[in-house]
Each structure stands twice: as C-alpha cells, then as structure tokens.
Amino acid sequence: xxxxxxxxxxxxxxxxxxxxxxxxxxxxxxxxxxxxxxxxxxxxxxxxxxxxxxxxxxxxxxxxxxxxxxxxxxxxxxxxxxxxxxxxxxxxxxxxxxxxxxxxxxxxxxxx
Numbered sequence: 283x284x285x286x287x288x289x290x291x292x293x294x295x296x297x298x299x300x301x302x303x304x305x306x307x308x309x310x311x312x313x314x315x316x317x318x319x320x321x322x323x324x325x326x327x328x329x330x331x332x333x334x335x336x337x338x339x340x341x342x343x344x345x346x347x348x349x350x351x352x353x354x355x356x357x358x359x360x361x362x363x364x365x366x367x368x369x370x371x372x373x374x375x376x377x378x379x380x381x382x383x384x385x386x387x388x389x390x391x392x393x394x
Contacts, residue, residue, distance in 0.1 A: 330340045339346070 330338065332338050
C-alpha cells in the first residue's frame with residue numbers, strides 16, 4: 283500500500299510539473315507570436331479608470347474613448363429601449379411555472 287501511494291504521489295508531482303512547464307512554453311510561444319520582447323508588453327483590451335475629479339476615462343484596444351461618447355451611447359441605448367425576445371419568453375415561462383407550482387402546493391396543502 284505504501285509503494286502504491288508513493289508511486290501515485292510521484293506521478294502526480296511529475297504531471298503537475300509537466301503542466302507548469304507546458305504553461306511556460308505556451309506563454310513563450312504567445313510572446314513570440316505577438317512579437318513582444320517582454321512579458322509585460324501585453325495590456326488589457328479594455329481599461330476603465332476614474333480620475334480625482336470624477337471623470338471616467340476608458341481605453342479600448344489602445345484607443346482612448348471620451349466620456350462624452352460613453353454618455354451619448356448610454357443615452358442612445360436607453361432611448362432605444364431594446365426589446366429582448368428571449369428574455370420576455372423566459373419571464374413568461376417563469377411566471378407560469380411559479381403560478382402552477384403555487385396552485386399545486388395550495389391544493390396539496392388543502393388535502394393534508
């Protein structure tokens with residue numbers, strides 16, 4: 283039993299080290315593919331920050347987006363009041379299931 287446990291432990295450690303080595307090789311391959319010289323050359327695709335005055339600054343794929351543009355887009359979306367067909371169907375089905383369940387529980391509790 284001790285030998286089996288030892289073999290399993292050695293196998294688990296070897297597989298774990300293999301995963302770590304594979305992740306390192308994958309990271310190196312990504313860096314080479316991107317053409318970057320350093321690992322920290324990658325940046326997040328979207329950065330949103332707020333300065334001391336409360337202004338929101340956003341960067342999308344390296345391009346600055348002005349706060350006015352964000353506010354205009356938000357207002358436009360609110361004006362459109364987009365209708366989500368699947369969301370309304372889901373709400374309707376949820377209401378029906380809830381109603382049926384309540385009536386069934388009321389009926390069963392009246393029998394008891």
